[in-house]
Amino acid sequence: MIYFDHNASTPVRPEVREAMRAALESLSANPSSLHRDGQAARAAIERARAQVAALVGGAPNEVVFVSGGTEGDHAGVIGAALALEPRGRTFARSALEHHAVHGAGDLLRRLGWAEHEVPATADGYVDPAAINDLPREVALVSVMLANNETGVIQPVAAIAARAHARGMRVHCDAVQAAGKIAIDAAALDADYLVLSAHKLGGPKGAGALLVRNRAPYEPLFRGSGHEGGRRGGTENLPGIVGFGLAAELAARDLEAERARLLALRARLEAGIRAAVPDAVIHGERAPRLPNTVNASFPGARSDHLLMALDARGVAVSAGAACASGAVEPSPVLSAMGVPRDLAVCALRFSLGRTSTADEIDQVAALLADAVRAARGLAPAGSGR
Ligand code: PLP
Numbered sequence: 001m002i003y004f005d006h007n008a009s010t011p012v013r014p015e016v017r018e019a020m021r022a023a024l025e026s027l028s029a030n031p032s033s034l035h036r037d038g039q040a041a042r043a044a045i046e047r048a049r050a051q052v053a054a055l056v057g058g059a060p061n062e063v064v065f066v067s068g069g070t071e072g073d074h075a076g077v078i079g080a081a082l083a084l085e086p087r088g089r090t091f092a093r094s095a096l097e098h099h100a101v102h103g104a105g106d107l108l109r110r111l112g113w114a115e116h117e118v119p120a121t122a123d124g125y126v127d128p129a130a131i132n133d134l135p136r137e138v139a140l141v142s143v144m145l146a147n148n149e150t151g152v153i154q155p156v157a158a159i160a161a162r163a164h165a166r167g168m169r170v171h172c173d174a175v176q177a178a179g180k181i182a183i184d185a186a187a188l189d190a191d192y193l194v195l196s197a198h199k200l201g202g203p204k205g206a207g208a209l210l211v212r213n214r215a216p217y218e219p220l221f222r223g224s225g226h227e228g229g230r231r232g233g234t235e236n237l238p239g240i241v242g243f244g245l246a247a248e249l250a251a252r253d254l255e256a257e258r259a260r261l262l263a264l265r266a267r268l269e270a271g272i273r274a275a276v277p278d279a280v281i282h283g284e285r286a287p288r289l290p291n292t293v294n295a296s297f298p299g300a301r302s303d304h305l306l307m308a309l310d311a312r313g314v315a316v317s318a319g320a321a322c323a324s325g326a327v328e329p330s331p332v333l334s335a336m337g338v339p340r341d342l343a344v345c346a347l348r349f350s351l352g353r354t355s356t357a358d359e360i361d362q363v364a365a366l367l368a369d370a371v372r373a374a375r376g377l378a379p380a381g382s383g384r
Contacts, residue, residue: 019245049244053210056193069207077140091113091141125153128159146180151293180289185210299345320343
């Protein structure tokens with residue numbers, strides 16, 4: 001199988017697997033216990049905290065370990081919102097956010113908050129000037145660093161500067177960006193930053209929320225003092241050890257891997273254009289992650305093309321939501337103004353550490369045939 005779905009999850013690095021196995025074998029005490037074994041477990045967690053902080057240029061004491069991106073987004077948005085209530089009960093998020101941030105926003109609305117959406121441009125990013133159009137009661141605004149579907153990198157530093165000038169705090173989901181592009185938390189200046197281990201060579205079920213510069217924050221999980229009182233619950237020690245090492249290795253390899261993936265991405269885009277001349281690559285005029293290509297193949301429905309590629313040994317993601325026989329355009333592509341007929345024909349190819357030029361060439365060689373097969377299954381542009 002050629003695996004081009006690294007934005008969904010990327011394989012655990014062998015060194016990480018080994019470190020986690022060793023942690024499971026030898027670090028079985030509770031990291032909160034005061035005896036020597038407990039102290040050894042605690043030391044492993046603190047080492048990982050420093051490794052994760054270093055990946056994004058943060059301080060170790062800003063890192064709160066959580067169970068992944070979804071929890072990090074909920075903790076970041078709701079934990080900030082609870083602490084910011086005196087400032088106002090209005091939340092804003094970009095139209096491009098991941099479901100996890102939409103979910104946190106739903107919960108805030110359930111708690112009586114108002115929500116505003118910040119629009120996206122046709123190129124797939126949020127114009128920082130849009131922050132000036134938000135109502136002044138907004139206490140918290142959420143804008144991701146890189147979009148999971150298109151890979152488009154958002155101008156978060158410029159957005160944060162405008163938001164801060166208006167007294168708003170900034171939450172940033174950096175789940176897809178971390179390990180793929182350099183992140184300098186100080187330059188970005190988001191108050192809350194979220195990472196997930198399984199997107200950068202670590203295990204599923206581990207992640208981090210960075211609460212920066214003592215930004216206002218209230219814990220979601222209470223009753224015990226773990227993580228400096230910011231997240232109750234005995235830590236996922238093997239997951240955190242794996243996350244820490246994956247972060248260190250990602251930081252070490254970042255530049256070389258970025259350049260390698262950029263060359264592969266260009267090769268893939270050239271292959272797509274040669275095989276399917278009417279393909280449309282979304283967000284291509286904006287700065288993007290080096291590993292992500294989101295393309296529509298007119299007349300070939302996302303789900304049909306995904307299955308045609310699967311049958312030919314290629315794993316990708318649909319760029320549209322497919323459920324019970326119907327396809328709906330992705331809200332991200334809709335927010336960019338992509339017409340429905342085109343949006344329901346989108347696929348995401350996401351490359352990673354294991355991807356090779358030879359794999360790209362194989363996919364390019366079988367793409368035209370897969371698109372022909374998918375086009376044969378549905379009337380062009382059909383949503384059903
Ligand atoms: N945020 C973004 C941008 C993502 O792409 C994902 C995962 O797809 C998440 C959050 C959720 O992360 P997790 O799978 O660790 O819960």
